[in-house]
Each structure stands twice: as structure tokens, then as C-alpha cells.
Amino acid sequence: MKAGSRFLNAVSAVALSAGVVASGAGVITLASVSVAEAAVIQKIDVRGAERVGAEAVRDNITIKPGKSFSPADIDNSVKQLYATGYFSDVHVTVSGSTLVIAVKENQLINAVVFNGNHKIKDDKLQGIVQTHAAGPYSESQIQADIKTIKDAYAAIGRNEVQVTTQTVQVAQGRVNVAFVINEGERTKIDKINFTGNQAYSSGRLASVISTKKTNFMSFLTRKDVYSPERQQADQDALRQFYYNHGYADFRIVSADATLNEQTNEYTLNFNVDEGPRYTYGDINVVSTVEGINADDLKSLVITHKGDVYSAKDIQASIENISKRVAAAGYPFAHITPRGNRDLAGHTIGIEYLVDQGERAYVERIEIRGNTRTRDYVIRREFDLNEGDAFNQEMITRAKRRLDALGYFTKVDITTAPGSAPDRVVVIVNVEDQPTGSFGIGAGYAVGNNGGLLLEASVEEKNFLGRGQYIRLAAGAGTQGSRTYNISFTEPYFLGYRLAAGFDIFRNQTSSDDNYDYSEEGFSLRVTAPITETLATTLRYNYKRLQYDGTGDWQNNLSAPYINLVENSPWVQSTVSQTFTYNTLDDQNLPREGIIAKFTHEYAGLGGDSDFYKLSGKARYYKMISDEADIIGSLTVGAGYVLPTNGKLNVFDQFTIGGREIRGFENAGIGPRSSHGDPLGGTTYFTASAEASMPMPGVPQDIGLRLAAFADAGTLYGNKADLFGDVLHDSSSIRASLGAGVIWSSPFGVIRVDYAVPVLKQDFDKTENFRFGIANQF
Incomplete structure (x- = not known):
């Protein structure tokens, strides 16, 4: 009870x-x-x-x-x-x-549709909203989806977008939901203001940040889209720029964006405090780890007393020391740079302290935010795995590699405590971005073999989210030119850091109405990194060459070319190895660094060619004036080929011209036959000096630059069978002077050059004007 x-x-x-x-x-x-x-x-x-x-x-x-x-x-x-x-x-x-x-x-949703959207397609919107067919109708979820759609439009520069919904009853308890979108006009960026800057002009700083003022090409570049995240990235870019140019005390006092609702335009304001410029004081390395001799590490430091302070060089020195110490069996050693400022003398002494550091292991690596890129594509950029010793320098290196892939708009790597005091969880937050592109390229060369060439290409840098690269291209032009290319690269072949791939090509053209020329073939390649800046590539190359006479070719062609026509087709089968050294700070518009290539090639694996060929080219970039953004570059190149079984074919020898020494036609210098046909040479040397600067009176956002250059070089020597024809040959130096206009356009780097030969031979073929457009954008 x-x-x-x-x-x-x-x-x-x-x-x-x-x-x-x-x-x-x-x-x-x-x-x-x-x-x-x-x-x-x-x-x-x-x-x-x-x-x-x-x-x-x-x-x-x-x-x-x-x-x-x-x-x-x-x-x-x-x-x-x-x-x-x-x-x-x-x-x-x-x-x-x-x-x-x-x-x-709640009522069930029968279908979800989008009306009025043109800039963002249905499939993209379907992927970001949570309201779906066969799901319940929820007013709170509808409101959340409206905000999500507005955020997506804001990301492409349309802050004026308006989103409403309509529902239609289609059956008992079932409704259709329509998101009605008024996309509005693009929100533009009217001004980008810098205040407090003395060492660098506002135009120079504008070239550092990724956000640009709206201009006539903004609808293609989309660099005039404001977002808080992009503005934060711009602040980071400004800090890195100043830290790497000696301004260790640089700070951003304020950064804001003001929207004029009447004009739908933003004004961005950056107020900076540059501080003094520092050079390095005394540089030292100290080790508290038994078995590590600090004197042995000093050669790894690239910061030197008297040089301009650079945070980038300090980080590189830390990584160099970390690699050496880890390789010596001390994975937990930690390298800490300690600065000693002399405020009066504006110097900073750096002491690199090597100590034992805390013992910690990687418990797991968590990948977040990747909606397209596979997890393993991100994981393989790390030199450490679960269970390995935690090393901060390796984390920094992995972030740099992930940024360089071009797959992500942002890469953030953080750490969190693991399940035990000596366990660390590495958290990688990424945000995928589109990696496919459609390119249009063009080129024009004046001269007998010149003309217009147009090329269209489709490429994908992250095919199916696997990190694979694929490119398809086709081109056509005057003089009967046709080009077709297919390229594919697997960056991690068989799970190793080996970039393996192939290229398939076919090219055809006409020459002076005397013969048609075509070549087709393929190459197989594999590239292996040796260091972070040095790599080697092995290739097998197969090429089939066809020469077909046209018109009265037997009377108009020289004896060597008559032989090429009569005995076509020809086959060239070679193996080659290339070493590439690359320290450029920017692959599109380098301001500092070196890119150098050296190749040796052997022909004789079947086919009609037997030779050994050496060639190389190096280009050095250096800022002449940071304040005026004047970039200087020096380029040198050389090559030599020798037969390994008798004589060379004409197509085995080097040909150079306007691509190397402006002011001349392609294949415009070097040995020639009595009929003026280029025969190529066994030996060449080239050199070039150039300086470029922003075009005066034009905003740097446009990307227009002026260039002045001087080119020189020579091509000589012949070991091909001339069949009794007369040879014009001279090792005399050819040289030219000229000026050009460069535009970093959305279609690639457009360049127009005008050059005047100042040293030449009577039998050389000249060409003053050259125009070209790269096929990337």
C-alpha cells in the first residue's frame, strides 16, 4: 500500500x-x-x-x-x-x-529547387544546404540554409544577394521548397589605402597582398573579392614581407574594410608601423645536447653578420640544423633562435640554441575540412607518421609543401594534447579550392616561318582528389601549324615521393612552301627529389619525324633537306637525365632566387640518331630596388653535342634564335646551307641581362611592367652530312638590345618585345618584333 x-x-x-x-x-x-x-x-x-x-x-x-x-x-x-x-x-x-x-x-520535402541563380550552379548549392528531398521541412533549417547561400555568394563578391523561399503543397504532408535568389551586382573594391608606410610605396605593398582593386579584368581574376579571411591573409603577407626585408619590429596598427552601400564598393585600409630596418649582429650556435658539437652546425646557418635581417633565412637555418641533428640520432632536439637587439645600432644578433626538448610522439594526424582531396594526398606531405617523434620543423615543412600544391585556399596545422603527457595530436585544417582550368594561349612570330598560333588547353592539378595532374591541349595556326599534347603525372608513384608520368604529342607545320614537317612521339619520365630545392628527372623519349616536299622542293631545298625528304620518316630514341635546382620565391613573378637545369642525353637505343648531348641553363633573379620594385635577372646557357657513331643528322644538332637571342628569327643564327636552310650546330653559348619595373602611371594591380634587356650568344660547328652543299658557319657572337612590355594577365604572362641586332652575320635571319602569350591563367 x-x-x-x-x-x-x-x-x-x-x-x-x-x-x-x-x-x-x-x-x-x-x-x-x-x-x-x-x-x-x-x-x-x-x-x-x-x-x-x-x-x-x-x-x-x-x-x-x-x-x-x-x-x-x-x-x-x-x-x-x-x-x-x-x-x-x-x-x-x-x-x-x-x-x-x-x-x-513536420511536412516532408518532396523536392528542393533553386531559382534565379546563375553565378553558382545548382549542384554547388545542393552541396552546401542541409534542406534535402525526403527530409523534414524545418523553418529553422531553412533560415540557416539562407545564411549559408548568402555566405557562398559573399565569397564570390556578391554581398547584395537576396534569398527568399517559396513552398508549394504537392500532396498530403509533402511540399516542394524553392530557394529564390536575386544575385544582385558584384561587390567591388574601390580603394586600398596604406598609411604609415615610409620604406615602401603603397603600390609596392599593393603588389604583396592578394586582394586587388577592381579593374577591367577582375571578372576573370576574382581578386577583388573581399572577405575577412582574405584580409587576415593579406595582413599575414604584409608581416612576412616586412620581416623578410629587415623590419623585425613591423606591426599592423589597424586593418578595416568599409562598405559604401550606395555604390556597393569596399574601401580597405591598412595602417602600419614599419619600425627601423635591422641587419644581423653576431651569429652563434650553442648546444646543450651531449654528443652535438655546435661548431659542426655553424656551416648550416645561412644568416650572416651584416646581412639584412630576414625571418625566412632564420627559419631555413633552423630547418637545416634540425635535419642534421635528427639524422645524428636526436629526434627530440629542439632549435630555438634567440635574438639580441641593439636598438641603437639597429642590429639583431642571433643565437641558435640546440637543447634536448620535451619527449613527445605523434599519436595521430587528423585531417579536417577536405571535401575533395583524399586524406592520403595530405598525409604524404608529412615526413612523420603516427608513432614518430614529434618535430616542429617537420610540421613547418609539411605546411609549406601543402601550400605549394595549390589545392587549398588555406592550410592550418595545430597541435592538441594526446591521451598521455608525451602524446601529441596533429590537426590539419584545409579548405579545398578549384584546381581545374581552361587555358587559352597564343603566340606570334614575324618572319618566314612565323605566324599566329592559338592553343586551347584543359588541365586539372588534383584529378579526382588524388593529387594527379592531367593536361590536354590542342593548337592551330598559320603556316599549317597543328599541335596536340596530352600529359599525365602521378606525384607519388608506388607510394614514394617519385613523380612519374608520360607525355604524348604531335606537331606539324610548313616551311617556306618547300616542305611540310611533322613530329609525333611520347616520353616516359620520373622525377625524384634530392633535397627541398634539387630534383632529378629521368626520361625515355621516342620521336618520329616526317619531312614531305611541297612544290618545286627538289630545286628549292638544299641537299641535306632533300635527303631528309627522300629518306623520311626518321626515328629518334633517347634517354636523358635532368637536374633541376629551384629557389625562386615566386614561380609566376620571381623577384629572388635561382632556377637552373642541366641535362645530358644519349641517343642510340634504336632509331636513326646516335649522339651524346649536354645542355644547361641557369637564371638568377635579384631585387635591384625593393622600393621601386625593380627586378634584375641574369641568364646563361650552353650546349654541346657529339656523334657516337659517325655523323649527326640535321635534326640532332642544336638550333637557337629568337627564343634565346631576341632580334632574330627562330633558328635564325648558326650554320646555314647555300639555300639558306638552317642546319643547326654542335655548340652554343647564350647570355642575357634584363631589368623590369612597374609601368609608370599604371596601378600595380594591373600587372603591367616595362623591361629592358641585352641578349648575346653564338651557335657554331657542324657534324651533319652536307652532301656537297656549301656551309655558312661562324662562331662570332651575335647580340641585340631591346625593350619589352610584360603583362601578368589572367591568361598568363603576355609579353611584347622589340629588339635590334647589334652584332650579326650576313646569313642570319632577323626579326625585330616578338609577341607571345603563355597558356596558363
Whole structure:
């Protein structure tokens, strides 16, 4: 009797506390009554769950028959049912020993459509909204999706977008949902202002940040889109720029963006404090790790007393020391740079301290945010795995590699404590970006063999999210020119850091109406990194060459070319190795660094060619004036080929001209036949000096630069069979002077050059004007 009384009292208390009122917005109000004892029910009665089913309701509550529960359990159960999104109203009561749950179901969505959208396609919007067909209709979710759509449009520069919804009843309990989008006009960037800068002009700083003022090409570049994330990235870019140019005290006082709602244009403001410029003071290395001699590490440091302070060089020195120490068997050693500022003399002495550091292991690497790129594509850029010793320098190196891939708009790597004090969780947050592109390229050369060439290409740098590169290109032009190319690269062949791939090509053209020339073939290649800046590539190359005479070719062609026509086709089968050294700070517009290539090639694996060929080219970039953004470059090149079995073919020898020494035609210098046909040479040398600067009076955002250059070189020597023809040959230096206009356009780097030969031979072929457009954008 007493037990029954206690149960009834408890049930009464629960009934009082279970009066639930649910608004359309899903807000729940519960009467709060303290319960001395928890209640127990024997049965759960579900009412109104016609589509969802009673069992699904029971599965989403915490109350179970035969187990005690409290008002808090009812509160949690009601919230949990609302969280499913299937109900617009939930009411819970207790009747005797039965818990009664009365629900009102949300309508089901029959279809979701988008109207008015042109800049963002349906499939993209379907992927970002949470409202989907066959799901429940939820007003709160609809509002969240509207915000998501607006954010997506803001990311492409359309802050004026308006989004509303329409619903249409199509059946009992089913509706169609339409998101109606008014995309509005693009939000532009009218001004980018810098204040407080003295060492560098506002135009120079504008070239450092990624956000640009709106101009006539902005609809292609999309660099005039404002976002808080991009502005933060611009601030980081400014800091790195100043830190790498000696301004260790640089700080951004403020950065803001103001939207003029009447014109729908932003004004960006950066207020900076540059501080003094520092040079390095005394440089030292100190080791507290037994077995590590600090003197042995000094040669790895690239910061030197008297040089301009650079945070980039300090980081590179830390990485060099870290690699050497880790290789010596001290994976936990930590390298810390300690600065000693001399404020009066504006110097900073650096002491690199090598100490034992804390023992920590990588518990796991978590990849987040990648919606397209596969996890393993990101993981393989790390030189450490789960269970390895944690090394901060390796983390920094992995971030640099991930940034360089071009797959992501942002890469953030952080750490979190693991399951034990000596365990670390590495968290990699990335954001995928489009990696496919359609390119249009063009070139024009004046001269007998010149003309216009147009090329269209499609490329994907992250094919199917696997990190693979594929490119298809086709071109056509005057003089009957046709080009076709297919390239594919797997950057991690067989799981190793080996970039393996192939190229398939076919090219054809005409020459002076005397013969048609075509070549087709393929190459197989594999590239292996030796260091972070040095790599080697092995290739097998197969080429089939066809010469076909046209018109009165037997009278108009020289004897060597008559032989080429009469004995076509020719086959060239070679193997080659190339070493590439690259320290450029920017692959598109380098300002500092070196890129150098050396190749040796052997022909004789079948086919008609037998030779050994050496060639190389190096280009050095250096800032002549940081303030005026004047970039200087020096280029040198050389090559030599010798036969390994008798004589060379004409097509085995080198040909150079306007590409190396402007002011001359392609293949415009070097040995020639009595008919003026280029025969090529066995030996060449080239050199070039150039300086470029922003075009005066034009905003640097446009990307126009002026260049002045001087080119020189020679090509001589012949070991091909001339069949009695006369040879014009001279090792005399050819040289030219000229000027050019460079435009970093969305289609690639457009360049127009005008050069005048100042040293030449009578039999050389000249060409003053050259125009070309790269095929990347």
C-alpha cells in the first residue's frame, strides 16, 4: 500500500512537471517542480507519428519502461525529438503508468529547387544546404540554409544577394521548397589605402597582398573579392614581407574594410608601423645536447653578420640544423633562435640554441575540412607518421609543401594534447579550392616561318582528389601549324615521393612552301627529389619525324633537306637525365632566387640518331630596388653535342634564335646551307641581362611592367652530312638590345618585345618584333 502511494505521488509530480508548450520556433517551456522521488512507467504510448513511426520516437528518448526517470529526462527527451527535425510539436504527459507522447509531424520535402541563380550552379548549392528531398521541412533549417547561400555568394563578391523561399503543397504532408535568389551586382573594391608606410610605396605593398582593386579584368581574376579571411591573409603577407626585408619590429596598427552601400564598393585600409630596418649582429650556435658539437652546425646557418635581417633565412637555418641533428640520432632536439637587439645600432644578433626538448610522439594526424582531396594526398606531405617523434620543423615543412600544391585556399596545422603527457595530436585544417582550368594561349612570330598560333588547353592539378595532374591541349595556326599534347603525372608513384608520368604529342607545320614537317612521339619520365630545392628527372623519349616536299622542293631545298625528304620518316630514341635546382620565391613573378637545369642525353637505343648531348641553363633573379620594385635577372646557357657513331643528322644538332637571342628569327643564327636552310650546330653559348619595373602611371594591380634587356650568344660547328652543299658557319657572337612590355594577365604572362641586332652575320635571319602569350591563367 505504501509503495503504491509513493508511485502515485511521484507520477503526480511528474505530470505537473511535464506540461510542454512548443512554439513554432521550437522553444520549450517546462513547469519546474521538484520531485522527491524518481518515477517509473510501464508503457510508452506514441500518438501522431504516422510517417516516422512509434518505434523511431521511442528510440529518440531517454526514458525507458521499468526504469526510473526525472523531469530532466523528460526535458532531454523532448529536446532530442525536436532535434530530429521531424516534429513541429511535442507534448508529453503521464497517464497512470503510461507515458503519452503526442507529436505533430513536420511536412516532408518532396523536392528542393533553386531559382534565379546563375553565378553558382545548382549542384554547388545542393552541396552546401542541409534542406534535402525526403527530409523534414524545418523553418529553422531553412533560415540557416539562407545564411549559408548568402555566405557562398559573399565569397564570390556578391554581398547584395537576396534569398527568399517559396513552398508549394504537392500532396498530403509533402511540399516542394524553392530557394529564390536575386544575385544582385558584384561587390567591388574601390580603394586600398596604406598609411604609415615610409620604406615602401603603397603600390609596392599593393603588389604583396592578394586582394586587388577592381579593374577591367577582375571578372576573370576574382581578386577583388573581399572577405575577412582574405584580409587576415593579406595582413599575414604584409608581416612576412616586412620581416623578410629587415623590419623585425613591423606591426599592423589597424586593418578595416568599409562598405559604401550606395555604390556597393569596399574601401580597405591598412595602417602600419614599419619600425627601423635591422641587419644581423653576431651569429652563434650553442648546444646543450651531449654528443652535438655546435661548431659542426655553424656551416648550416645561412644568416650572416651584416646581412639584412630576414625571418625566412632564420627559419631555413633552423630547418637545416634540425635535419642534421635528427639524422645524428636526436629526434627530440629542439632549435630555438634567440635574438639580441641593439636598438641603437639597429642590429639583431642571433643565437641558435640546440637543447634536448620535451619527449613527445605523434599519436595521430587528423585531417579536417577536405571535401575533395583524399586524406592520403595530405598525409604524404608529412615526413612523420603516427608513432614518430614529434618535430616542429617537420610540421613547418609539411605546411609549406601543402601550400605549394595549390589545392587549398588555406592550410592550418595545430597541435592538441594526446591521451598521455608525451602524446601529441596533429590537426590539419584545409579548405579545398578549384584546381581545374581552361587555358587559352597564343603566340606570334614575324618572319618566314612565323605566324599566329592559338592553343586551347584543359588541365586539372588534383584529378579526382588524388593529387594527379592531367593536361590536354590542342593548337592551330598559320603556316599549317597543328599541335596536340596530352600529359599525365602521378606525384607519388608506388607510394614514394617519385613523380612519374608520360607525355604524348604531335606537331606539324610548313616551311617556306618547300616542305611540310611533322613530329609525333611520347616520353616516359620520373622525377625524384634530392633535397627541398634539387630534383632529378629521368626520361625515355621516342620521336618520329616526317619531312614531305611541297612544290618545286627538289630545286628549292638544299641537299641535306632533300635527303631528309627522300629518306623520311626518321626515328629518334633517347634517354636523358635532368637536374633541376629551384629557389625562386615566386614561380609566376620571381623577384629572388635561382632556377637552373642541366641535362645530358644519349641517343642510340634504336632509331636513326646516335649522339651524346649536354645542355644547361641557369637564371638568377635579384631585387635591384625593393622600393621601386625593380627586378634584375641574369641568364646563361650552353650546349654541346657529339656523334657516337659517325655523323649527326640535321635534326640532332642544336638550333637557337629568337627564343634565346631576341632580334632574330627562330633558328635564325648558326650554320646555314647555300639555300639558306638552317642546319643547326654542335655548340652554343647564350647570355642575357634584363631589368623590369612597374609601368609608370599604371596601378600595380594591373600587372603591367616595362623591361629592358641585352641578349648575346653564338651557335657554331657542324657534324651533319652536307652532301656537297656549301656551309655558312661562324662562331662570332651575335647580340641585340631591346625593350619589352610584360603583362601578368589572367591568361598568363603576355609579353611584347622589340629588339635590334647589334652584332650579326650576313646569313642570319632577323626579326625585330616578338609577341607571345603563355597558356596558363
